[in-house]
Amino acid sequence: MTAVKAWSRCMRQTGHRYAWPDEIREDLDGLTQGMSAGRAHATEVELAMAEATCSKETSLGTTARALEREYRATKLQDYSDQLATYQRMKLAALARAQSITAPRTGP
Template sequence: MEKHGFEYRPVKENPIPEARTFPYVINDVTWAQKHGYGTDIERARTELRKTDPNQRYFRSLPAKRREAALEAANGPMPLNVTAKTPDGMLFQRSSEGCQSEADRKLYGDLQKWFQAKVTFDTLAEFKRMHVLADRRFTKAVKPWSACMRAAGHLYASPTELRAKLPPPNNPLPQKEEIRLAVTEAHCAMSSGLARTASELDEYHAKKLQKQYRSDVESRRQLQAAALPRARSITEADSPK
């Protein structure tokens, strides 16, 4: 980016270590006691986005310079590197630009890396969908729902509960949010839903990785080969 006349500062990939996702049901009572459904973390993320040095720098640029910065980062048209998700969705990117230059330098084969990454990233959502549709999961949800009902909360599933939560910009009062999340977590543990979800998550992860073994293995091999290159780059940039 500096070669193109722009600033860019590396930032932490995960600046909020306590941020977590619960794709099926909250299964950590201690976390729920502190964060509820994570609206405090979402507020922290919003503040970080406001103070992110790269976003602030980008917003400070005139319109034409912003366009030029985007092209420098992502490359110009045409989008000539393509990858398909397992369900046929097409992803495209330019073979030029700083992101592609960095990926090519690290992983060697840009096309191979892009396809492997797109497949691997998609598998996480595929896995979640498979778990939620699994009859063993839907069966395990019933005692969880009964547990929630006994505590005064009428939800047929964790998915329904999430759908009925107010938006992050107007959340439940903190004590109420935490109380509901803790109840969900207690019911997940006592009903066996947490255990079932964990077992099914592992089962479907292995099944999908076997089904898409080629791209999963390509990603692992490319990452392993990239490590020494990454070390040499960061060591060269580090102060003596």
């Protein structure tokens, strides 16, 4: 839990009070409700950048990847179909994040 606490502390320093990354996703719809599309996009980008920066600056990202490798190797061998679905969802989320953070052209 030390990595999560460090991440949360980092997020507080950026002005975002989240104890865990999943809280961002749980809060996002309510947070952007009523905003213009442009403002909602800017809010999503700001949160994504803060989350990624804090994951990198703390050990949360490294810890999560290490745990994923460990569980994948020892605990999840019987869940290959679910893991394949997870990988597809992860790649789709990455593509979505890239489209959200890509510079916009036009008005």
